[in-house]
Amino acid sequence: MRKFSLILSCFASAAVADDYQIVTSIAPVQGLVAELAAGAQTPELLVPAGADPHEFSLRPSQIRSLQTADLIVLAGNGMEPWWDDVADLVSADATVLILGSGPSVAQYAVPMRQDPGVRDPHMWTDPDVAGIWAERITLMLRAIDPENAGTYDTNLQSTLLALAEVAVTSQAQLAPIKDVQLVFGHDSLQYFELAFGLKFGGALSDAHGTEAGAQTVSSIAGLEGPACLVIDINEADDHGHALIEDAPSVQLDPLGSTLLGQPNFAAALIAHLAEALASCAPS
Numbered sequence: 001m002r003k004f005s006l007i008l009s010c011f012a013s014a015a016v017a018d019d020y021q022i023v024t025s026i027a028p029v030q031g032l033v034a035e036l037a038a039g040a041q042t043p044e045l046l047v048p049a050g051a052d053p054h055e056f057s058l059r060p061s062q063i064r065s066l067q068t069a070d071l072i073v074l075a076g077n078g079m080e081p082w083w084d085d086v087a088d089l090v091s092a093d094a095t096v097l098i099l100g101s102g103p104s105v106a107q108y109a110v111p112m113r114q115d116p117g118v119r120d121p122h123m124w125t126d127p128d129v130a131g132i133w134a135e136r137i138t139l140m141l142r143a144i145d146p147e148n149a150g151t152y153d154t155n156l157q158s159t160l161l162a163l164a165e166v167a168v169t170s171q172a173q174l175a176p177i178k179d180v181q182l183v184f185g186h187d188s189l190q191y192f193e194l195a196f197g198l199k200f201g202g203a204l205s206d207a208h209g210t211e212a213g214a215q216t217v218s219s220i221a222g223l224e225g226p227a228c229l230v231i232d233i234n235e236a237d238d239h240g241h242a243l244i245e246d247a248p249s250v251q252l253d254p255l256g257s258t259l260l261g262q263p264n265f266a267a268a269l270i271a272h273l274a275e276a277l278a279s280c281a282p283s
């Protein structure tokens with residue numbers, strides 16, 4: 001009898017948990033929510049791997065997902081250029097969590113390099129910010145699904161521990177490239193550079209994906225000293241190679257699309273970026 005009621009209660013909690021629909025925008029947000037909700041909820045991802053978030057349009061089925069979602073989690077600061085068009089369509093009962101805004105992240109926010117009036121949206125590449133985002137997500141998960149609060153708390157502790165550890169190991173791994181001027185195909189790692197004291201050499205497209213002007217291109221071509229070309233995995237950037245042809249180049253995945261589903265996703269993303277950039281070290 002005891003066994004039977006235990007099984008019943010398991011089914012009951014699974015049924016309740018399945019009633020919540022969590023929709024996330026981009027891979028780094030989905031990966032973080034998924035690791036924090038592991039064992040209780042599975043968040044949907046709108047912008048699929050391989051798609052450029054700065055140039056993305058929602059399909060009708062994705063708009064329907066947003067309309068029926070209980071919790072919508074976004075990076076914010078223009079990372080979801082489609083959001084303003086659909087914000088009025090979501091249910092009045094839905095909770096919308098914009099991770100890149102609010103007082104808890106304000107002290108970490110930095111403006112886009114090319115536009116001081118606009119916040120750079122790629123905040124998840126700072127391990128401290130990822131930790132704050134994780135705490136905010138956990139608060140929301142606990143609020144919509146209090147039955148699984150224990151699971152969310154356990155997951156959060158694991159996430160924060162992994163982020164603290166990767167911050168230390170990455171700092172050591174990146175020490176040999178502190179003087180290397182990093183030239184980016186897309187300006188997506190400003191927060192990572194600030195967190196680990198790295199040197200920016202230029203970017204061929206800005207933090208919103210707009211191509212660099214002639215002045216920026218010529219300043220990159222004129223760089224002196226060690227440099228390294230850093231290209232997103234989805235980019236084929238012969239242009240950058242031509243500009244700094246003697247410099248080494250690395251490819252990396254700032255969105256973590258290739259790391260989705262890994263345990264401690266947020267820390268795995270920081271580790272991936274550090275490992276890729278470490279190979280910029282002068283030989």
Ligand SMILES: [Zn+2]
Nearest residue numbers: 054186188207
């Ligand atoms: Zn970007």
